[in-house]
Amino acid sequence: MEKASCAVIQDLLPLYVDQVVSEDTKKLVNQHLQTCRACQKEYEQMSQTMSVPVERDVKVFEKINQKWNRKKVLLVAGSVFLTALLCTAVFMYVFYFEKLIPYSEDLIVIEQQKDGKLISNYYGKSHAGIHMTHPIEVEINGEIKNITLMNYVQTIGNSPTSNFLQKDERIGPLTFQVPESKSVDAVYYGHFDVEKVMLTQEQTWKELLQEMTLIWEK
Numbered sequence: 661m662e663k664a665s666c667a668v669i670q671d672l673l674p675l676y677v678d679q680v681v682s683e684d685t686k687k688l689v690n691q692h693l694q695t696c697r698a699c700q701k702e703y704e705q706m707s708q709t710m711s712v713p714v715e716r717d718v719k720v721f722e723k724i725n726q727k728w729n730r731k732k733v734l735l736v737a738g739s740v741f742l743t744a745l746l747c748t749a750v751f752m753y754v755f756y757f758e759k760l761i762p763y764s765e766d767l768i769v770i771e772q773q774k775d776g777k778l779i780s781n782y783y784g785k786s787h788a789g790i791h792m793t794h795p796i797e798v799e800i801n802g803e804i805k806n807i808t809l810m811n812y813v814q815t816i817g818n819s820p821t822s823n824f825l826q827k828d829e830r831i832g833p834l835t836f837q838v839p840e841s842k843s844v845d846a847v848y849y850g851h852f853d854v855e856k857v858m859l860t861q862e863q864t865w866k867e868l869l870q871e872m873t874l875i876w877e878k
């Protein structure tokens with residue numbers, strides 16, 4: 661191959677740097693660069709200015725990075741949300757998932773006051789709630805009676821034995837007045853679903869009261 665002039669080589673250099681030349685041209689330029697300092701310098705300068713695509717790569721990388729950051733932020737937000745949800749669920753479970761407190765004579769005592777009103781005394785450390793009906797007219801053994809259904813419920817946070825959040829500085833029982841108690845003939849304790857009896861009649865009063873405990877009677 662005949663020796664190429666510097667002018668020809670320098671014309672070819674941009675293509676050579678971009679690597680879009682044929683193998684023959686590449687060889688030609690390679691050979692020339694090995695022997696010619698001037699063209700070598702030209703080549704080096706050109707390679708440096710050609711490093712622009714590298715910068716573009718950096719930008720692309722930054723974009724990817726930004727995207728990833730956004731993803732990360734979403735992930736963090738997501739896990740914060742999930743954590744909050746989980747905490748709420750645990751909180752709900754601890755404080756709102758109600759379980760019936762089983763009746764015991766030491767724990768729950770119905771007491772008739774001098775004025776005839778009924779009071780429910782609760783001797784446990786805490787409870788989550790009390791359910792009590794107004795007197796309901798029911799026929800028991802051929803007799804019409806006004807009965808009150810009641811129960812105390814606990815949660816994990818509030819139970820007869822736990823002082824979960826509050827100090828128990830109470831002296832004596834926690835009292836609750838039985839509504840319209842002067843007309844009440846009997847108080848039944850246990851789980852009850854009045855709707856089942858009154859609205860859907862899936863259950864008879866007899867069936868319901870058999871599952872409950874008679875804890876006070878006139």
Ligand SMILES: [Zn+2]
Nearest residue numbers: 666696698699
């Ligand atoms: Zn040259």
